Amino acid sequence: MNSKILTLIFVLFFSFSLSAQVNKESREKIKTLKIAYITEQLNLTAKEAQDFWPIYNAYDEEQRSLRGKNRYEIKKLVKQRGNLDSISDKDAERLISLKLKNDKALYESQRDFVNKIKRIISHKKILKLQIAEMEFARKLMRKYKRRK
Numbered sequence: 001m002n003s004k005i006l007t008l009i010f011v012l013f014f015s016f017s018l019s020a021q022v023n024k025e026s027r028e029k030i031k032t033l034k035i036a037y038i039t040e041q042l043n044l045t046a047k048e049a050q051d052f053w054p055i056y057n058a059y060d061e062e063q064r065s066l067r068g069k070n071r072y073e074i075k076k077l078v079k080q081r082g083n084l085d086s087i088s089d090k091d092a093e094r095l096i097s098l099k100l101k102n103d104k105a106l107y108e109s110q111r112d113f114v115n116k117i118k119r120i121i122s123h124k125k126i127l128k129l130q131i132a133e134m135e136f137a138r139k140l141m142r143k144y145k146r147r148k
Contacts, residue, residue: 030140034136035053037132038129038132038133038136041128041129041132041135042125042128042129042132044125048120048121048125051120052120055113055117055120056117059109059112059113062109063106063109063110066102066105066106066109067102067106070099070102073095077091117129
């Protein structure tokens with residue numbers, strides 16, 4: 001009996017570990033594809049790439065973190081209350097306020113990024129970067145939809 005329980009726990013733990021590893025590998029693969037796509041679209045020189053990528057990676061991580069923070073708070077509250085309709089107006093007001101603060105932080109992060117990066121690449125390449133990010137996201141979503 002104990003060995004069956006122990007085996008079950010081991011299998012569950014292994015499954016969760018494998019799932020987390022697959023998710024991490026998927027994220028890394030997407031990140032690699034994104035880097036390749038942006039590099040191709042911007043046609044960066046070696047010097048530009050050397051200076052650009054550390055700044056871009058820090059910016060991208062900050063943006064992802066800020067977006068995730070907002071989603072986490074909403075999911076947490078919905079999970080606590082059971083569903084979206086069970087959330088009080090006071091909680092909804094707090095979440096909207098949090099979202100607005102988060103949107104402001106996202107904007108400030110973007111502004112700071114552009115101010116840093118414009119010393120490295122031209123404004124034209126900055127615009128190409130923004131378009132490349134949008135196109136990459138669209139292509140990724142199309143691919144994801146086709147898989148389902």
